[in-house]
Amino acid sequence: MYKASENNPVEKAMANCMIAVEMAQRIGASPLMIMQNMVVIYGRPSWSSKFLVATVNTCGRFEPLKYKFTNLGMLGKVDYTEYEWNVQAKKKLPVKKEFDGTKIENLQCIAYTTAKGSDEILESAPIDIRLSVQEGWYNKAGSKWQTMTRQMLMYRAASFWTNAYAPELSMGMKTEDELKDIIDIPYEDVTNVADKVNKEKADNANKTVINIDDSAKQPEPVQQNAAPAEKPEVGNESQEKKPQTGELFDQQKSTKKGPGF
């Protein structure tokens, strides 16, 4: 039951209904079933895992999904990377850590089935506890991986299977569990900066001669829109209000000149 409030107006409910109806039409399912199984996490729609499995099982193209478990022995120590907030960098940065899994069995799960009318087995990528630790799923606050290990392995394997063999069934959406576990790190290009800097230096470094005594050999004043560095947002300050060299910043309030001029 949807309760309209200031934060959840009726318009938002209508928009959500439209999304659900559109999704239902595209995958040929009941709109109410979609509404029951679509979860919005961090502002993104996702499916519940059981809905995804049910969709695969009932779509008519595949036999029902099955799961194969293998015990790979004790997990041992696992190195993994966690992203922690760095106050100086003002963003999350990777921190290398070690997980002690010497008392934990490294279970592996593979989801598999066959397409109807075919004997070829379609297997998901193997999901195991080592991967779950390395990806940071196992240690997340409130993670179900530690308490419902086999269930999470099956859900994740089913999700990976669907992504590989029938992504059209999930419409490219991740499952609810995936969305909670997997964080997308913003792409940062670290490869071409050196080339870019070298080219800029080759083009511009040490080119113009400055002489403090010779006014003909002094740098050109930098135009406000010409500097490559980030320019400040000056709000409503117009260019006309910019003080000249030797003037105080607030020329609207005072015409006092700075000392030494």
Added chain:
Amino acid sequence: MELTVLGSSSSGNSYVLQNDTEALVIECGVSLKEVKKAVDFNVSKLVGALITHEHLDHSKYVREFLNSRIPVFMSYGTGTKLGYVGSTEPHLLPVSIDSASKFKLGKFTILPFDVKHDAAEPLGFLINHPETGNVLFLTDSYYSPYRFEGLNNILIECNYSLDILQRNIDAGRIPPAVRNRTLQSHMSLETCLETLAANDLSQVNNIVLIHLSDGNSHADNFLNTVHRATGKTVHVADKGLDIQFNKTPF
């Protein structure tokens, strides 16, 4: 004239050029108390403080200077970033300076020039004083667009070496993304050498390497490398360094 280094790292930068009658502060990245100690509490001889850009290791203590009525000079972009545009306290306002506009403070003549750093409107300074001759102050810039004529003393950033930076990244001590920012904001040893080589050093008395990175530099190696390349007297700007900074060594 004497040069006193009060700080030259990301923890805080400040340099004082002083003789018996006047003193010029470059950067307000350490407290005014430290500056007062450096000038033996003769605050009246402070002619002003120059700020290159708004990052806190260069500007954290600007307000202390302004509160003590010591004039502080910075570009419009820097002042804007530090929140001085539209202030209602005229006695607490810095003075705006422009790249290419020469000005005088006591017997110091200062020519600001634009540098290449990830700040709003960063500046370097070419400073002339009858005792020091022409002093180049170039920090927080991944290269210099300019060559400088008639230099007598140089303070130049030598922040990192590419080798050490890469080793730290390979060892996981520094995230690869930090490399991007470093390459586009600070001067490497290699670029520092290129910059020095591009200038006429025949009349240069001292080269002071400033703003060495804590983790990506090696002070002794840097000093020896620059000394071998230039044949000049080279210093590393350690906190507390106090040297004669005259036009000639005699």
